Amino acid sequence: MDFAFDARTEELRARLLTFMDEHVYPAEQVAHEQRARLTSPWENPPVVEELKAQARRQGLWNLFLPDAEYGAGLTNLQYAPLAEITGRSPQLAPTATNCAAPDTGNMEVLAQFGDERQKKQWLEPLLAGEIRSAFAMTEPDVASSDATNITTHIRREGDEYVISGRKWYISGAMHPDCTIFIVMGKTDPDGPDIRRQQSMVLVPRDTPGVTVKRAMQVFGYEDHYHGGHAEVVFDEARVPVSNLIGEEGGGFAIAQARLGPGRIHHCMRLIGMAERAIELMCRRAVSREAFGKALAQQGVVQNWIADARVAVEQLRLLVLKTAWMMDTVGNRGAHTEIQAIKIATPRTVVGILDRAIQLHGAGGVSQDFPLAELYAGARTLMLADGPDEVHQRSLARREIKKYL
Template identity: 60%
Template sequence: MNFEYSEKVQQLLSQVIDFMEEHVYPNEQLMHEQVEQDRWSTPPLLQALKAKAKAKGLWNLFLPISYGEYSAGLTNLEYAPLAEEMGKVFWAPEVFNCAAPDTGNMEVLAKYGNDEQKKRWLAPLLAGEIRSAFAMTESEVASSDATNIETRIERDGDDYVINGRKFYISGACRKQCEIMIVMGKTDPDNSNRYIQQSQVLVPMNTPGVNVIRPMKVFGYEDAPEGHAEIVFDNVRVPKENIILGEGRGFEIAQGRLGPGRIHHCMRSIGAAQRALDMMCKRVNERIVFGQPMIKQQSVREDIAMSACQIEQARLMTLKAAQMMDTQGNKAAKELIAMIKIVAPNMALDVLDRAIQIHGAVGVSQDTFLAHMYAGQRTLRLADGPDQVHMMQLGRDLAKRFASA
């Protein structure tokens, strides 16, 4: 294992850090103010910063394949330190066109889409001209098992007709969201539960697409992105909107989730690192019981343990990324599962310590800590809950000894 970054990556990392220092951190409050003025539309500030990042070539850094002018063609390992830096601010990934769910949707279209789908939807997503959503989760079934999904996608002549209810569909509340990838069942009676599902492209302005409400996350609406509840009422789209073909939905989902999961983990490490940096700064500035807070033994232990946990998670993430690059996502699935279990829990530990050290301000709107804590807690459910990853990982590890 060699985790030394190439000259190209070091240069990009330096550029991303400089961009964050110059344009992102100083504008966190202004971004909040602009969101409050028009909650479900991309703020002017964000549009301006996207243009600046694009002009500097800090654009679509997540995409592991070259795609014309729109991609740097970085590997997962090369992208990791860049994603970590972006993870230090909630909205920063979008500045570089590296925000979920667009990243996953772009990867799906690049890998599985046909030429017309790429032209119609992938090109404007890569250009940052539109936003997108991925509609899989449902409230009426345990969506951690994707085979439970009940939304129907039925063929009717030259169209598909979609009926069902989805919720926590991130990005679908935003006015600039123009396209969804919707997962549902085209063959619900098939004896093979893994080929019952398909994925289809559904423009947001299609009749019958009803955004009911923004779901909250620990009280946060996460505007302008939002997490929509959507009812599909006889939504009709052309048969050409199917991705890859009927029965391929589960296959597409599995291809999408590996990179998506590790990207989340990369950003979790960035969030935890920022929290640790804030802890170190605060304990040198605050005076408690007549001396700097850093003099307290428990504070030193919190800082030390946080640093250890962050570095452990960082190294595991890099190892998983390298295996994805060299042996493929399937070969790396155990490491991806491990880091998806470890990273959000690690970030929660570090954020909790940072909140405690910051006292009342730690749970307020005056730092990023409380909102980021809510986001990291939610990440233990997103892209598969901890229990599913542990169940499958434990099964696969023990299976090696079954014959003995």
């Protein structure tokens, strides 16, 4: 069994690690200082645009797209260690390399299901990093863990679709460059197949009837770098029928196709977050003393660090296996493994970050270290892309079915 990365992956890893050391990590504090001086909290600090330009010059751009026509043409297995590296600085690195959600998933949807006009109008500027996008699926008035509950209506009137509904936690919608929403709603709410009731349509942000009402906080954070998370109201918003993605009734299937890669990308980046936490734990442990000896000599601290290393190595192997299966047998064939990493990774990384915060004392919950914000992001991923309990339910059913 060969666990080595191939030559192209190793070459990109080396370039990306250098990019992180020379540009991204030094930019973290700069971005924080620049943001405090911006007229709008949703604008990118100037250093972010500098990072994007540098990443493009170094060929570290659109690494996530497996289709070589649009992106780097990497397999999931090749992309996994690269996403892990960017996960060490999740506020800057994914955006700098044009590999940040929700744009990544939206680009995948347009590349796979969009028609030529849609690709020209929306995919190309997204690939170039000229615009941002949002994916409008989650709703406040229903349990969105069951996507068939969605109540947003998309009715056809002649050559137009009319969209009415309320969405929230719509990532990216607060960013001033967010110009397009992919909206999921019901075109056939009374249809006999609950998984064929939904469709997806492209809705430009400036469409009359679209109102971005407010920014939603996540543990008090507004996630400015990724364009925030907004509540959005669609009040009889009209778009051409040609803005339909795929076919009527295909929205649920498109959502599942979008969420598979999205889930593994999150898990890849989470491993990078855990590695950053371990590094910070070790640095803190060797630099601080309590009760007459270094924290690194305290047995409980040693246990935390050892357990974190074991957990990360386990998770990485499971994520790489899942990536390999997605490449070889497809997302459907890797369904069990995708669910397994979605359950295990956020939960485990939250635990590692919790210990890292504890080791840093008051500093761990402050803005002087990235740990509190990393914790908020990791904890949120126990909800995003399907709550843990939904994946546990599905995974258990799949296991039990073998014995019926």
